[in-house]
Amino acid sequence: MARILIAEDDKAMRVFLDSALSRSGHEVNAVPSGETAARCAEMEEFDLLLTDVDMPGLDGVELARKFLEKSPEQAVLFVTGFAAQALEATDVLATGARVLSKPFALTDLVAQVNDVLACCISPSRG
Numbered sequence: 001m002a003r004i005l006i007a008e009d010d011k012a013m014r015v016f017l018d019s020a021l022s023r024s025g026h027e028v029n030a031v032p033s034g035e036t037a038a039r040c041a042e043m044e045e046f047d048l049l050l051t052d053v054d055m056p057g058l059d060g061v062e063l064a065r066k067f068l069e070k071s072p073e074q075a076v077l078f079v080t081g082f083a084a085q086a087l088e089a090t091d092v093l094a095t096g097a098r099v100l101s102k103p104f105a106l107t108d109l110v111a112q113v114n115d116v117l118a119c120c121i122s123p124s125r126g
Contacts, residue, residue: 002047002117006030007037007063008079009055013102017050017079017109024110034058038066046074048117053080061089068095075120077112079104096120 004026008014011032018030029046031037035058037051049067051060058066064076076097089097096119100112 001025001027002113003027003045004029004048004050004113005037005040005044005046005067007032007034007049007051007055007060009033009052013052013079020106020109021050021113024113026113034060034063037063041067041070045071048075048077048113048120050077050079050113053078061092064089064092064097068092073120075116077116079109 004021006014006017006028008017008030009032014030014032018028022028029040031040034055037049038058049064051063053060060078060080067074067076072095076092076095078097078099079102080099081102098112098116100109
């Protein structure tokens with residue numbers, strides 16, 4: 001399946017996302033901050049960045065910009081209670097990034113991740 005980098009400062013949500021996507025067959029690296037995620041993305045390749053928008057320090061929108069600057073073909077999915085803030089990031093959304101508003105059902109998360117990956121992973125990578 002895919003390599004997914006999760007950036008989520010809420011521990012319970014991070015564990016939920018990690019568990020749900022790991023059980024769906026994905027290789028997941030879940031970290032507690034945008035800064036940590038940015039360092040991980042510098043050292044490794046990921047197919048998808050799944051990030052909260054509102055985090056202390058490096059927020060999800062800025063993290064997505066850094067992520068896409070390095071590898072524009074990678075996919076981004078924002079999971080957030082602040083959808084309006086994510087929707088203001090028109091430059092990031094123009095790359096095909098998606099927004100999944102909290103709260104969401106597990107089935108919605110898995111479906112959205114699979115859809116984003118199907119649209120964004122090139123055949124040579126997937």
